[in-house]
Amino acid sequence: MKPILISSSNAALSAPTPVGEPIGQPAAFTRITMNDGPHDDHISTGVWECSPGVWRRQLLLGEFSHFVAGWCFFTADGQDPIEIKAGDAVFFPAGCEGTWDIRETVRKTFVLLK
Secondary structure (H helix, E strand, O other): OOOOOOOOOOOOOOOOEEOOOEOOOOOOEEEEEEOOOOOOOOEEEEEEEEOOEEEEOOOOOEEEEEEEEEEEEEEEOOOOOEEEEOOOEEEEOOOOOEEEEEEEEEEEEEEEEO
């Protein structure tokens, strides 16, 4: 089995799509690309980008993300906010619910654990 390269610099992202549960204005938009390759039934990889705005996280799978651009906060329900900026890596456990507050457009590479 060969390694999976997740390249954020030359990723062809989808057209902007509004987030599912925006909170206030501006409404954030996301763009994504999923990597093709030898994935198994337990992981998916890709690149995700989001414009500024506040909204509820809907993806409740386990996720490891490396942020390559931007600045934001994530507040897991019942927890203190964490500040995330370019260069940071974050693991979201399965079932982690909360609120995104994107201050500068973020771009991250991700691995979803199904």
